[in-house]
Amino acid sequence: MSRTIYVAFLEGFNPSWGENLPARLTEWVPGPIEPLSSLALGMDPYYAPERGQYNATLVLARLLRYLPEPQAKIVGLTNVDLFIPVLTFVFGQAQLEGPGALVSTYRLRNEFYGLPPDAGLLRDRTIKEVVHELGHTFGLVHCRDYECVMHASTYVEEIDLKGPGFCSACRGGLHAATGTNATLGAGG
Ligand SMILES: [Zn+2]
Numbered sequence: 001m002s003r004t005i006y007v008a009f010l011e012g013f014n015p016s017w018g019e020n021l022p023a024r025l026t027e028w029v030p031g032p033i034e035p036l037s038s039l040a041l042g043m044d045p046y047y048a049p050e051r052g053q054y055n056a057t058l059v060l061a062r063l064l065r066y067l068p069e070p071q072a073k074i075v076g077l078t079n080v081d082l083f084i085p086v087l088t089f090v091f092g093q094a095q096l097e098g099p100g101a102l103v104s105t106y107r108l109r110n111e112f113y114g115l116p117p118d119a120g121l122l123r124d125r126t127i128k129e130v131v132h133e134l135g136h137t138f139g140l141v142h143c144r145d146y147e148c149v150m151h152a153s154t155y156v157e158e159i160d161l162k163g164p165g166f167c168s169a170c171r172g173g174l175h176a177a178t179g180t181n182a183t184l185g186a187g188g
């Protein structure tokens with residue numbers, strides 16, 4: 001029995017490819033994926049002026065209040081720069097075997113690296129990061145296979161190297177966690 005995964009775009013973030021994201025995610029993650037619109041989650045309270053970034057842990061905690069059913073999962077997408085106190089920045093954050101995940105596109109954009117914008121590349125990187133963080137919510141840890149979506153990425157180049165799919169070992173873990181069979185796309 002798959003649980004619904006809700007996808008929520010947070011304050012002020014409305015990318016052109018956002019509407020198609022739930023459909024694209026169903027290729028890679030088990031379960032119905034539904035958009036969740038009009039969350040009254042303002043980002044201001046989570047801004048850390050001394051860092052010029054937003055506290056991912058606090059945003060994620062707040063996001064969980066919008067979980068429609070206790071057994072569901074929720075992934076929030078934002079375009080602001082996220083940090084957790086021990087790290088300079090994070091592409092995203094998730095609760096291991098928990099209901100919540102958060103992904104930022106801030107450092108997934110070519111523009112951040114002084115390159116021309118590329119909406120397709122941004123969408124693909126975002127899908128990988130969402131699948132990665134959702135993998136953590138299903139209890140998966142980081143994988144050594146650099147083509148597997150569960151490989152840890154510190155640099156955007158590492159995200160580009162991996163696919164949006166799980167390696168066979170991680171797919172096995174996902175299968176065990178969800179009881180679903182993988183008609184899902186295969187990773188590297
Ligand atoms: Zn991770």
Ligand SMILES: [Zn+2]
Nearest residue numbers: 143148167170
């Ligand atoms: Zn793997």
